[in-house]
Amino acid sequence: MATAQAAIKVRGVSHQFGEEGEQRFVRALADTSLDVARGELMCLIGPSGCGKSTLLNAIGGLMRPSSGSVDVMGKAVTGPLPRDIAFVFQESALFPWNTVIENIELGMTFQGVAKSERAGRAGQALEAVGLKDFARHYPAQLSGGMRQRAALARALSLETPILLMDEPFGALDEQTRMILGEDLSVLLARSGRTIVFVTHSLGEAVFLADRVAVFSARPGTIKQVIAVDEPHPRKPEFVTSEKFTALRNQLYGLLHDEIRKTVLQSGLGAAARQDAGPA
C-alpha cells in the first residue's frame, strides 16, 4: 500500500495529561505512528488506558496531541473536520430532546448541508441501518442497540470519507453486538469508507477489520499490526472458521501480557502476582 494513498497518516504522536509532578499526570500515548489506507477498516485494540481513544480523538481533531502530527486526506489536522470525519461514540451522543430523524437532520445542519437535501439523506441513512419505522421516536424510547444504529445513521448521512468509531457497541450485550457487527460489515462493503474502529473485543476486531493495530499497555504505542485477509462483507460463518480462530489466538497472545501489565499498573494484580509466584 503506497503511503501516498493513505487516508490517515499519524506520525510520532504522543500525548500526556496534566504536567509532570502533578497527581493527575498520565502519559497516555508514546510516539505512535500509523497509516490507514483509503477504504480500509482499521481496528485499534488494546488494554484499558492504552490511549486508543486518545489517538482517535487526535485523528478526529477533537484534541491537539502534545507532540507529533496527524494528516487526514492530505490535510494537517488542527481541529474538527466535519466534511471529512464523522464520529460514532460509545455513549449515546444523540440529543435527547430531538427525535431520531431530527437528530440526523441536525447533524447535517451543523455540517452545512442544504436544507432541501437533508430529508432525503436522512431517510436513506435510516433505511440503511434498518430504523425507517422509528424516525419519529425519541432516543429514550429506543433500546441501546437501536440508539447506536441511529447514531451510525447520523454519521453515515454526513457522507464523510472517514468514519471514527470509539467502541460504538461497548455498552451493548453480546448478542446485539454480533448482529450490529454483521450489519456494519454489510454496510461498509457497500459504502467504501475509511474506518477506524476502537474496540476491546478480540472477536469484534477480527470479524470487522482489514487490519488490527495492537496497542501496548500505558504509555501506549503500537506493538504490532495484524492483517485480516478476508473480503467484505464478512459472512457469519467466518466466525467459526479456522482462520478466524488462528487470528483471534494471535491477538490474544499479543494482548494478554499487555493486559496483565495494565492490571498490575492499577494495583489490582497484587494478589494475583502473589498467587502466580515468580513470573
Add this chain to the structure above:
Amino acid sequence: MADTSTGLRRRDALASRLVQVGFLAAVIVLWYLAATRWGVNRLLLPNPVAVFDNLVDILRSGEYIDDLKVTLGELAAAFAISVTGGVTLGYLVSRSPYAIRVFEPLFAAIYAIPIILFLPLFVLFFGLGPASKIALGAAISFFPIAINTITGFGTVDRSYVTAARSMGASDYHLFRHVLVPAALPVILSGLRMGFTVALLSIIGSETLASLAGLGHRIVHLAESMEMARMFAYIVFVIAIAAILNAVVSGLEARGRRN
C-alpha cells in the same frame, strides 16, 4: 478541550474570589458615594458609616435583646409544634402506601400556595401578640416536615425490613434500628427546610402585623424614618438568619453522617 494543570486551576479559583470581593467592595463604595456625594436623599439611603455606628450601638447597648427574645421564642414554639405534628402525622401516613397516595399530593398542593395569605385570619383569631405568629409559623413549617417524613419512612428499602424481621426483630426494634436510621437523612432535610421556612414566616408576620419582635422593630423604624438604624437592624436580622441557618445545616449534615 484543553486540559488545565493544577497551577492554572488554583489561579482560576483565586481570580473568582477576587471578582467576588471586588464586586462586594464596589457595591459598598457605590453606596457610600450615592449617600454622601451624589445627593441621594438621606431619607432614602443612609450613610453606610452611620449604619455601621448604629449597628455597633445596638449591639453594645443590648437594645436588640427584647426583640430577639420575642422572635426566637416564637420560632422555637412554632418549630416545636410543627416538628411534633409533622413527624407524627408523617409517620402515621407513611405506614400505608394508599394513605401516602391520598395525603402526599394534598400536602404538596397546599404547600405550593403562599400560606402567609392566611395571616389576617390568624390575627383575627389570636390577636396581634406572639400566638398568631406561632400559629402561622407552625402551620407553614408543618408541610415540608410532614412531606419529608412521609418520603423518608415511605421509601425505606423493603429488603431491610425483611432482613430484620427474619432475624426476629420486634416492632419496636424495627422502628428504632431500621426505619429511623434509614429515614433519617430525608427527615433531617425536611426539618431544615421547616426551620428555614418557619423563620421566614415569623419575621414576615412580625413585619405585617405585630407589636414586638425583630420584624416589627424594622417596620417601626421605617415608619419613623430612622433610616440608618433601620438599615442596621436589617443587617442584624440577616446575620442572625444566616447564623441560624448555618447551624441548622450543620446539624443536618452531622445527623446524616451518623
Add this chain to the structure above:
Amino acid sequence: MNAPASPVVRYLARRPWAARLLVIAFLVGLWEIAARFVVDPLFLSPPSRVIASLGTVFATRGVPAALQLTLFELAVAFVLAVAIGLVLGLAVGLQPFVRRSFFPIVLLLYGMPQVTILPLFILFFGIGAASKIAFGVTHGVFPIIVTVVAGVQNLKPILLTSARSMGASRWQIFRYVIFPHMVPSFFTGMRLGMSGVLLGVLLAELYVSIAGIGYFTTLFTQNFDPTKLLGLIGVLAAMAIALNAVVRRAEAHFARWRAG
C-alpha cells in the same frame, strides 16, 4: 384483607383522588361545625356562610379594583422575573469563569430573608403597584436564575463534543444544543418563580394597609368580619392555585423528553 371489602371501599381503593376529596370534604365539614356551634362568630365563619356572602365581598367598593390590580401586578412581576432570570441565568451559566465568580453571590442573595427589606421597598417605590411588582420580581427571579444555570451546567459533555465534531458553530451549539437542553429546567424554574412572585406580591400587598388588598384585609380584621375576610382570602388563594396549576401544566408539557 380478611372480610370481603364493601363496594365503597373497593371503589376508593382504586381512586386515591376520591379519597382525597373525602378528606377535604371531612375537613370542610369540621370547619362548618366548629364555626357554627363551637367558636364565637366574631372569630370564625362557617364555609356555607362565606360562600353565600361572596357576593357582598365583591360588592364592597374597591375590592374588585384591588383584586384586578393584584392580578396585574402578578402578571407583570412574573413576566419581568422570567425575562430577567433567563438573561441573567444564561449570562452566568454559559461562561465558566463568570459562573464561578457570580453564582455564589446569586445563591447568597437567594438565601437572604427578603421580607426584612419589605419596608424599604415600600419607602423606595411607594405604596402603589411599582413596589409590589418590584418585590415580586426579587422573589421570583432567583429560582429562575438558579435553574437556568443548572440546566446549562448539567449538559453531558459528550453532546457538546458530538456537535463540535459535526462542525457546529458557537451560535449553533447555543441554539440547537444548550438552549433546548435547558428548557425543562427553565420551566421548572418558572414554576418556582411563580411561587416566589406570588409570595412577594402578596406580602407587599398585605403590608400596605392603606391601599389595595391590604386595606381590605385590615378593614375586615379590625371590624371582626371573618365572613368577608375568609371570602377575600379564599378568592386570593384560588387565584394562587390557578396560577400555579397553569405553570405546572406548562412545565409538564415542555419536559416531555425528560420522562424517558
